Amino acid sequence: MSNTPSVTVHYAQAILQAAERLALPLPETLRDLAREGRIPLVRQDELWEAFCVAAADPLIGLRLGNALQVGHLDMVGALLMSCETLGEALEALLEYYPIVGEGGEFSLHEEGDALRLVYQPRYAVRREERVEAVLASLAHMTRWITGERAQPLELHFAHPARADEARYIELLGCPLQFACGENFLAFERDELNTPLIQANALMREHLRGLADDLLQRLGQQSLAAQVQQQLRQQPRWGKERIAEQLDLSGRHLNRKLAEEGTSFKLLRDQVLHQMAEQLLRDSSRLAEVAEALGFSDESAFAKAFRRWTGITPGQFRQGLGA
Incomplete structure (x- = not known):
């Protein structure tokens, strides 16, 4: 964590633009936030409070969301796309959301045939919105980003519904649950393989470097992000070697993760999965992919790839027309 938690100015601009579109009165001192760089979280708290009071709409958070x-998410939006x-x-998103x-x-948490993207807020002001x-x-x-080919299976909110549930469904278009203790989006595992309509490998790697x-x-890089960065550079390394690079013991690394x-x-599975698909797209031989990623042989790599994707490397290539 940085000493002064902050938010990108682009996210604040989204709130200010929404206030202008809805003709909501906001203090002039808050309108000036659009000219700043990163915005201290305490100032963002003030903006949210004024915005919600002026809107007087229990679902203003949904409407803003x-x-x-994409531009309101800084470079992260373009990277995700x-x-x-x-x-x-x-x-x-897990790696770069602090931006x-x-x-x-x-x-991210696996749960049977689904994956949960859990969000744990630390806000003291207007948490639910x-x-x-x-x-x-x-x-x-x-x-x-998927061209309407994928959507969350379900949304769960830790708080009770702030208005009639039918209004939530109208705005979100998917099943909902409230007062469940956690905030998360659930996705069917098969939908994770949905291709994105603006995928661009060169742009992605460029944006990753900037991010x-x-x-x-x-000063905001999580340990998980540091581990992934190390693994992308040295995919053959194991836990102890990566921990050593981060000045930790393997046990301490496990505990902090x-x-x-x-x-x-x-x-490691996430990084190797990403790298494997990219290498297969580049038409590398299976033996070369297995060697590059640290597998003992093609069979061990194929077994891991099937566990990650549900298909063999050959079927993956057939899907690419290779």
Whole structure:
């Protein structure tokens, strides 16, 4: 965490634009936020409070979330759009969300045939409205970046419904549950392989480099993000070697990753899965892919790939027309 939690100015601009569109009166001192760089979280708190009071709409957070554009998420929005699949975009979100704002944390959890993207807010002001804005924006973006071919299976909110549930369904367009203790979007595992309509490998790698640099400047790079960065550079390394690079013991690394809601095995699988698909797209021989990623042979790699995707490397290539 940085000493002064902050939010990208682009997210604040989304609120100010919504207020202008709805003709909501906001203090002039808050309108000036659009001229700043990153905005301290305490100032963002003031903006949210004024915005919600002026709107007098219990579902203003949902409405704002539905209206958010890719540009309001800083470079993270463009990075998510440039990923190959929905699953890769969710993993990138886990790594780079602090660039958008430091008011909460995301984590991914497997649950049978579904995957839960959990959001844990740290807001003290207008928590419910802000959580609804975050989850609504992700549901909206999921549909947009996949060309309407994928959407969340279900949304869960930790808080009770703030208005009639029919209004939520009208705005979100998917099943909902309230007062469930956690805020999350559930996705069918098969939908994670949905290709994105603006996938661009060169753009993605360029934006990753910029995002890594910005995270380091913010002092906001999570341990999970650092582990993934190390694994992308050295995919053959195991837990102890990666831990050594981060000045940790393997046991301490496990414990700290668990606190972030993940594990070394999950992070390694995510990175190797991404790298495997890219290498297969580049028409590398299976033996070369297995060697590059640290597998003992083609059979071990094929077994892992089938566990990640439900198909063989050959079937994956057939789907690409290779």
